[in-house]
Amino acid sequence: MMMQIELYFAPLEGVTDVWxxxxxxxxxxNTCTRYFAPFFTPTKDNLLTQRDRFALSHENNHGCIPIPQIMGNDPELFLAAARELTAMGYDEVNLNLGCPSGTVVSKKRGAGFLSETDLLDSFFDTVFNDSLFSPPGVSARMRISVKTRLGMFSIDEFPDILAILNRYPIAELILHPRLRTEMYRGEIHSDMTAHTIQHTNHPLCCNGDLFSYADVLALQKQLPKMPHAFMLGRGAVANPNLFTEVRQALAGETVTPLTKNQLQQFSDAMLEDAKSRLSGERHVLFRMKELWSYWITLFEDADADRKRMKKATTLSEFCAATASLFARCPLSPNPTFSPDR
Ligand SMILES: Cc1cc2nc3c(=O)[nH]c(=O)nc-3n(C[C@H](O)[C@H](O)[C@H](O)COP(=O)(O)O)c2cc1C
Incomplete structure (x- = not known):
């Protein structure tokens, strides 16, 4: 029997929120197997804000209860926040070791935690000695998965990082094979994904620049064995049908690409949602401009409407531009996100 591959929706702060x-x-x-929530940062005064609680409450996530993600380097705060999450019904939490943002990294969090290997080691030591995560397996109440980059400045940092991760009973390792300095641009180090799948003790989830089913098939070919999962981010924001396409391609079936009609329904639903809960047209416009920065890359001959969208200062100007785009421009034959468009 063919193994059912896991397909995850990556967390994108400010984009893949609860709505x-x-x-x-x-x-x-039921097209992706798991959603990952964008990170929250517990503090001593506030383990989870009201907003975090709302976003993670099971009753607000219909068919999309996510894996919550914690940003931080303090094991006690991590444990306290994880306890809160168990009370909310969660049995898994993800640790963010990848965020490249300057304000995060300067506090030695996210990717910044990767250059503090002693601190990272003692973080896991404390966390895995707590009864919440120990003993691992059936009796622990919670599991930890980790989402990581290769290091801060050089891929030479990764062997030490991987050695630490290998010492602990991490449920799953999600790898974005770039350095902090590379942010989300440039070639990914897919050779490092191949290296990691051979040398990790954990199930591996591959992330990074998987914008089309062809990208997934190409990566799969480079790997010595099938990973546990693929995680899709920007590509799936742009093409919400991508999980179906990847699943079909991996099964050797004919791929049914995204249609304009599907994208229109998706964008209409996002607009209705934004109008219903955001106060003021400016906020709605901002949300739609953000989402359209992904969707626009799927179209051909879209330059004129792209400019109109960018310039729009009112929602009606913006909606006129999107209506013109839908009427005028074809989707590319295999609609695929492009970071450069
Ligand atoms: C706008 C934006 C916000 C992101 N927010 C998060 C986040 O909250 N947590 C996280 O682990 N990764 C975050 N990421 C990284 C993505 O989860 C993912 O690793 C990255 O986009 C690479 O995957 P992709 O090439 O499929 O998009 C973010 C990326 C972007 C572009």
């Missing part, structure tokens, strides 16, 4: 997840799960149900 986005709900709409994706409603219009493209």
């Amino acid at each position: 986005f997840r709900n709409i994706h799960a409603r219009l493209f149900p």
Whole structure:
């Protein structure tokens, strides 16, 4: 029997929030196996803000209960926040070791935690000695998965990082094979993904620049064995049908690409949602401009409408531009996100 591959929706802060997840799960149900929530940062005064609680509450995630993600380097705060999450019904939490943003890294969090290997080691030591995560397996109440980059400045940092991760009973390792300095641009180090799948003790999830089913098939070919999962981010924001396409391609079936009609329904639902809960046209416009920065890359001959969208200062100007785009421009034959368009 063929192994069922796991396909995850990556967390994108400010994009794949609770509202986005709900709409994706409603219009493209059961196409990805898990959603990962964008990170929250517990503090001593506030383990989870009201906003974090709302976004993670099971009752607000219909068909899209995510894996929550914690940003931080303090094991006690991590444990306290994880306890709160168990009370909310969660049995897994993800640790963010990848965020490249300057404000995060300067606090030695996210990718910044990767250059503090002693601190990282003692973080896991403390966490895995706590009864919440120990003993691992059936009796622990919670599991930890880790989402990591290769290091801060050089891929030579990665062997030490991987050696630490290998010492602990991590449930799954999600690898974005770039350095912090590379942010989200440039070639990914897919040779490092191949190296990691051979040398990790954990199930591996591959992330990074998987924008089309062809990208997934190409990566799969480079790997010595099938990973546990693929995680899709920007490509799936742009093409919400991508999980279906990847699943079909991996099964050797004919791929049914995204249609304009599907994208229109998705964008209409996002617009309705934004109008219903955001106060003021400016906020709605901002949300739609952000989402359209992904969707626009799927179209051919879209330069004129792209300019109109960018220039729009009112929602009606913006909607006129998107209506013109849908009427005028074809989707590319295999609609695929492009970071350069
Ligand atoms: C706008 C934006 C926000 C992101 N927010 C998060 C986040 O909250 N947590 C996280 O682990 N990764 C975050 N990421 C990284 C993505 O989860 C993913 O690793 C990255 O986009 C690479 O995958 P992709 O090439 O499929 O998009 C973010 C990326 C972007 C572009």
